[in-house]
Amino acid sequence: MDTSQLAKFYKKDFQEKIQALLDAGVISKEDSQALLNESLNLEKGIGNHMIENYIGNYSLPFGLAMNFLIDDKEVVVPMAIEEPSVIAAASFAAKIISSGGGFSTAVTERTMIGQVTLKNVPNIDEAVKSVKIRTEAILQRANEAHPSIVKRGGGAKDIEIRVLDEETPTYLTIHVHVDTQEAMGANIVNTMMEGIAPYLEEVTGGTALLRILSNYTTECMATATCTIPVRKLATGDYSGEVVRDRIIEATQVARIDPYRAVTHNKGVMNGVDAVVIATGNDWRAVSAASHAYASRSGQYRSLTKWDKNDAGDLVGTLTLPMPVGAVGGSISIHPGAKLAHKILGQPTAKELERIIVSVGLAQNFAAVRALITDGIQKGHMGLHARSLAISAGATGEQVQQVADQLKKAPHMNLATAKEILEQL
Numbered sequence: 001m002d003t004s005q006l007a008k009f010y011k012k013d014f015q016e017k018i019q020a021l022l023d024a025g026v027i028s029k030e031d032s033q034a035l036l037n038e039s040l041n042l043e044k045g046i047g048n049h050m051i052e053n054y055i056g057n058y059s060l061p062f063g064l065a066m067n068f069l070i071d072d073k074e075v076v077v078p079m080a081i082e083e084p085s086v087i088a089a090a091s092f093a094a095k096i097i098s099s100g101g102g103f104s105t106a107v108t109e110r111t112m113i114g115q116v117t118l119k120n121v122p123n124i125d126e127a128v129k130s131v132k133i134r135t136e137a138i139l140q141r142a143n144e145a146h147p148s149i150v151k152r153g154g155g156a157k158d159i160e161i162r163v164l165d166e167e168t169p170t171y172l173t174i175h176v177h178v179d180t181q182e183a184m185g186a187n188i189v190n191t192m193m194e195g196i197a198p199y200l201e202e203v204t205g206g207t208a209l210l211r212i213l214s215n216y217t218t219e220c221m222a223t224a225t226c227t228i229p230v231r232k233l234a235t236g237d238y239s240g241e242v243v244r245d246r247i248i249e250a251t252q253v254a255r256i257d258p259y260r261a262v263t264h265n266k267g268v269m270n271g272v273d274a275v276v277i278a279t280g281n282d283w284r285a286v287s288a289a290s291h292a293y294a295s296r297s298g299q300y301r302s303l304t305k306w307d308k309n310d311a312g313d314l315v316g317t318l319t320l321p322m323p324v325g326a327v328g329g330s331i332s333i334h335p336g337a338k339l340a341h342k343i344l345g346q347p348t349a350k351e352l353e354r355i356i357v358s359v360g361l362a363q364n365f366a367a368v369r370a371l372i373t374d375g376i377q378k379g380h381m382g383l384h385a386r387s388l389a390i391s392a393g394a395t396g397e398q399v400q401q402v403a404d405q406l407k408k409a410p411h412m413n414l415a416t417a418k419e420i421l422e423q424l
């Protein structure tokens with residue numbers, strides 16, 4: 001990949017962007033044709049098979065965040081998102097972060113958790129013992145329920161027994177830890193849980209109430225870290241030290257105040273979800289897990305940490321549960337998802353985790369940096385003006401013309417955008 005071809009990407013028109021991607025080796029000739037022909041949508045025949053009562057496609061803007069350097073590798077990141085400023089902010093943040101060496105990441109083993117929750121267990125202590133001594137038999141039955149994942153090198157690896165006695169009645173939950181290899185693995189795990197439930201009923205004397213994957217994937221976590229030289233943080237009005245300290249303070253507020261934490265983390269998820277969606281993964285799963293993880297202390301807190309190191313530079317960290325896959329689901333079906341994986345160089349699931357968590361950290365940095373300096377509205381206005389122009393009915397070159405005048409107008413709203421368009 002020759003990213004020099006992608007310099008000032010945002011200034012290029014649509015055709016030039018596609019050509020630059022082709023020249024940079026990010027996309028193939030075939031992909032460029034697909035983009036030029038606007039054929040990233042699902043075919044009707046496929047959509048109709050994917051869901052019940054299908055009536056068409058609902059599309060989102062699909063764009064690329066630039067400047068990401070992740071574990072010493074340049075990455076062009078596909079994002080699907082409707083919010084105007086997200087990709088610009090991610091690219092801006094990634095540029096500053098790359099100047100300090102980029103993102104370093106770490107991922108755990110990819111183990112998903114399945115749960116069988118039993119009720120009416122006559123003797124919980126006996127049942128716990130009984131399950132424990134049958135660990136191997138349970139794992140074997142789980143693997144027999146989904147032999148193909150075992151052939152691929154994965155499968156059920158371990159169990160954990162949990163007694164849920166916070167309320168009456170007491171429930172007994174058996175967790176099975178499953179290596180789902182390159183898949184997110186919901187179907188694999190659900191099949192296994194349904195497969196072992198009758199045996200667990202037999203062993204415990206209870207009744208299986210729930211047999212399903214846990215989306216709280218604490219055994220599949222990804223971390224990104226970055227160090228930003230303090231001098232790179234200076235803006236026209238603020239020194240690098242002031243910006244650094246304010247970012248640290250703002251994150252402290254998000255740690256202690258759930259009202260701020262939710263907004264702070266929403267900023268993280270702007271980036272995370274956009275990549276998860278673009279790559280055909282289940283963004284509800286990643287979101288649900290992330291927000292649960294933010295609450296792990298018993299209070300909802302900031303997902304990112306920002307601190308200074310001995311040199312006075314700003315150090316950021318983000319750890320998230322990351323249940324994404326490189327195969328399965330809509331990944332091999334959806335044309336946008338297929339292209340996203342190609343643009344990323346067909347990453348493994350672990351590589352994808354590393355990319356997504358880095359984008360989350362970049363997005364948070366951009367948002368908080370803007371908040372504690374100029375405020376976010378300044379940066380948003382240009383993009384907001386273009387959205388208003390489109391809503392007012394502007395097309396083609398009119399969009400920029402209306403947006404430019406709108407930015408100078410006393411009230412930036414839809415009515416003014418319509419007036420400007422009429423005058424044009």
Ligand code: MEV
Pocket residue numbers: 083263264265266267268270367368371376
């Ligand atoms: C807007 O989509 C996201 C922000 O509100 C995040 C934040 O406040 O940190 C800007």
